[in-house]
Amino acid sequence: MRMIVCTTINEARAQLAKRRLDAPEVAIGLVPTMGYLHEGHASLMRRAKEECGYTVLSVFVNPLQFGPNEDFDRYPRSAEQDIALAEACGIDLLFMPTVSEMYPVKPLTSVIIDSVTDRLCGASRPGHFDGVGIVVCKLFHIIEPHRAYFGMKDAQQIAVVKRMVDDLNMPVEIVPCDTVREDDGLAKSSRNVYLNEQERQQAVVLSKSLQAAEHWLREPGMTAERLAGMVRKTIEEAPLAVIDYVELLTYPDLSPVEAQALLPNYPDTLIIALAVKFGGTRLIDNRLFIPLGGVQYV
Amino acid sequence: MRMIVCTTINEARAQLAKRRLDAPEVAIGLVPTMGYLHEGHASLMRRAKEECGYTVLSVFVNPLQFGPNEDFDRYPRSAEQDIALAEACGIDLLFMPTVSEMYPVKPLTSVIIDSVTDRLCGASRPGHFDGVGIVVCKLFHIIEPHRAYFGMKDAQQIAVVKRMVDDLNMPVEIVPCDTVREDDGLAKSSRNVYLNEQERQQAVVLSKSLQAAEHWLREPGMTAERLAGMVRKTIEEAPLAVIDYVELLTYPDLSPVEAQALLPNYPDTLIIALAVKFGGTRLIDNRLFIPLGGVQYV
Structure with a gap:
């Protein structure tokens, strides 16, 4: 079956609703990414594919997790290559929304995770994990995955998301996956x-x-x-x-x-x-x- | 079919999962309450029953939405009467968790809704809507309803919940229902x-x-x-x-x-x-x- 690419929330939901009605027993796996996919992402997609009957990749560079002086504007993007790699990995649904699709108005709601965000990137990048919190929440509500795959390179992100999922009883299992490295050991990024x-x-x-x-x-x-x-x-x-x-x-x-x-x-x-x-x-x-x-x- | 009463999240989820697998097309309606049910709640339950094939009532006095000098301890409770009324209204699943089931540890996650909480009860009851935000989030994740029914007596609560649902793309429709009144006009409470x-x-x-x-x-x-x-x-x-x-x-x-x-x-x-x-x-x-x-x- 060919991969379906959706750019709107309604399209993605319609696809997933159809799938759920046809095969309610099939597990849905989500790999949330910011795109510019590399071998690290590919390993998450392959793991999802192994464990889930239906796999979704999201590609969204989330402005809310970048600080004002960070690299949001120059963050590398490569829609065509991402589509090709997702398809090669056997992804069923690729969700690539625009910023205005995800944030049609400025959200009044914040999802704030304390304590586990006090140190490391939480301290160096103020507001970063508030942005992660809201976007992961949104993606989980749009896709409603049974499992979501995250790379351990972002170990704090996994700790933060896992804590949010536990605190809010989100019906999703967070699956941490090993960091993939270049031949000389540099973590893929x-x-x-x-x-x-x-x-x-x-x-x-x-x-x-x-x-x-x-x-x-x-x-x-x-x-x-x-x-x-x-x-x-x-x-x-x-x-x-x-x-x-x-x-x-x-x-x-x-x-x-x-x-x-x-x-x-x-x-x-x-x-x-x-x-x-x-x-x-x-x-x-x-x-x-x-x-x-x-x-x-x- | 007799009403099922669940006190744990796992039991409620198991019941709902079975139901979803058997009848994936059936809409699930949730009426979230703090119990001590009256005719106002009954009207929400009847509305849910009319519009949804499977109805869930939650009864949970949420400590997080009460201020330190408010009436959490003396808030009226009546489990037996609540069970009888829920059953009489044709509720399929009654979810009555304990405080430690809902909050096994102090949550590190907050769900904060700005601006719509600045006035009215948001101003008079500091922290009240933070408590509402997290508990409604949790209940929506546990029950995964298609529709949730709220009374317009708590008009600000509806505005706050609706805004949270929109901002976070929660897959649930908020259904506001008319306030039910005593014969002389006093709103039921x-x-x-x-x-x-x-x-x-x-x-x-x-x-x-x-x-x-x-x-x-x-x-x-x-x-x-x-x-x-x-x-x-x-x-x-x-x-x-x-x-x-x-x-x-x-x-x-x-x-x-x-x-x-x-x-x-x-x-x-x-x-x-x-x-x-x-x-x-x-x-x-x-x-x-x-x-x-x-x-x-x-």
């Missing part, structure tokens, strides 16, 4: 296209420092403060890197870990998360440390 | 039970003043300021009445009307809304004025 050759080469320091952290964490006597310091120092060795944050927190609560806490055999799942600028490009990455016998992800 | 005999007699002034306002509004030269003043004066004639607010606003935007605006032939739908205390009991009522050729309600 639509923003990687901004990097010049030198920046691209040096950006490998992010995944390298996280990989090293995995070993350092197991060293006897290693503390939270020392580990974050070692990661920071590793990154600073790349001359073009400007650190926004490097933090070690619990996951998915994203509470701070006491500076002197001993990390080997720490009882909770931890995340080391970082945001680093190379020139005008802000990249994020993270690594999860799951205690033995612990529960994966959220 | 679970809180009427608090009134002593004298208060109950004097409370009739609320509906009387709104009825009079309907005539005054048509008087040549009548202004917004004068009309509100006349309603206030009428209410003050009842010795036990203590006015919280009397306001004339547009509906459903709830924007102020200029004091000197001429009301006969005013182009927008207007609402005169009031909240008045009799002893410890705060009662609300309102009347809508729809211009000729105008659109009813929201």
Whole structure:
């Protein structure tokens, strides 16, 4: 069956309603994206395809999750390539609304998630997760998926969305998926296209420092403060890197870990998360440390 | 078919999932209430029953929509009578969760609706509509109704919920229903039970003043300021009445009307809304004025 492309909410709903009436037992999987699709998105689509009888991809660059001085206008877009990749991945319905379709008037409603948004990108990008909250809410209400697939590169986003879903009893399962990386370890991101050759080469320091952290964490006597310091120092060795944050927190609560806490055999799942600028490009990455016998992800 | 009573979210969802799978074309109607059901609720249930193949009544006294000095603890409850009335009205599923079922932990997520909550009960009861926002969101996600029925006595609540539904693209139609009144005109309310005999007699002034306002509004030269003043004066004639607010606003935007605006032939739908205390009991009522050729309600 050929992929259907819908640009309006009513069209998408009509397609889904028909599908639900014909096959009420079929699970609907949603992969929400901002487009400019890469191998990371493709892996989410393939996972959705494996687990759901009907798969929906949304492509929408959401202005509300960009700050006034961020890259909304220059965020890369590639509708034609996105359509081709979605179709190649076997997506059933591609939802690509315009900004005025999603926000015909300024919303008076805000969906605000506290506490898990206090740190990391929530602190560096004020208002970012309010924008994520409302757009994910809207997409879930338009598509009504049984499962929604998100990449762990945006680990805080998953923690925030999961908390919103739990608090509001949204009837959707959030499925976190592994980060997909370039051969040298750099996490795939639509923003990687901004990097010049030198920046691209040096950006490998992010995944390298996280990989090293995995070993350092197991060293006897290693503390939270020392580990974050070692990661920071590793990154600073790349001359073009400007650190926004490097933090070690619990996951998915994203509470701070006491500076002197001993990390080997720490009882909770931890995340080391970082945001680093190379020139005008802000990249994020993270690594999860799951205690033995612990529960994966959220 | 006998009515099913569910106290947990999982039970209610299992019932609804079964129903949806068996009869995906059947419309589900929800009547969300705080219980202590009266004839006003019964009229909502009957309307839902007329329009939907499967009807759900929720009974939940939501602590989050009560202020710290409000009547949450003493709010009247009557589970057995509620069950009997729901069954008599032909409700299919009665959802009666406990507070800990609805809020197993303190939610980090808030659903905040601006502007339409600035006045009337939004101003008198700080936080009230934040509580309404989250609980209605939760109930809509648990029940997933096609239509939800609300009484126009809570006209601001309807405006707020409708705006939330529109802003968040919630797949539910909000159906406003006429206020049901006692023989002497007093709007039915679970809180009427608090009134002593004298208060109950004097409370009739609320509906009387709104009825009079309907005539005054048509008087040549009548202004917004004068009309509100006349309603206030009428209410003050009842010795036990203590006015919280009397306001004339547009509906459903709830924007102020200029004091000197001429009301006969005013182009927008207007609402005169009031909240008045009799002893410890705060009662609300309102009347809508729809211009000729105008659109009813929201």
